[in-house]
Amino acid sequence: MGKYGKILFTSEQHIELLKRRGLLINDEERAVKYLYTIGYYRLTGYMFHLKDKSSGNAFLPPALARMFRVVNPLLACESRA
Numbered sequence: 001m002g003k004y005g006k007i008l009f010t011s012e013q014h015i016e017l018l019k020r021r022g023l024l025i026n027d028e029e030r031a032v033k034y035l036y037t038i039g040y041y042r043l044t045g046y047m048f049h050l051k052d053k054s055s056g057n058a059f060l061p062p063a064l065a066r067m068f069r070v071v072n073p074l075l076a077c078e079s080r081a
Helices: 011-020 028-038 040-045 067-080
Strands: none
16 A cells, blocks of 8 residues: 555644635634534635635635635534535
8 A cells, every 4th residue: 555645734733724714714723623524625625715715725814814704604514414
């Protein structure tokens, strides 16, 4: 078997990565709980529309990219389906 190319991050490290990319996170404790229960890759799947297509992994300006105000309703809809 080959080695994985990605480094294992803690929830806290994923929060820092998202913040460096421009995502506003008002409640880090709550964000860590979400990442722990939902998972980083599942959560970021709901954030594609928040990314600035012209700058790779960066998020849209802060006024437009608020993690839990946008992503929570999407996750709630999925869990009811």
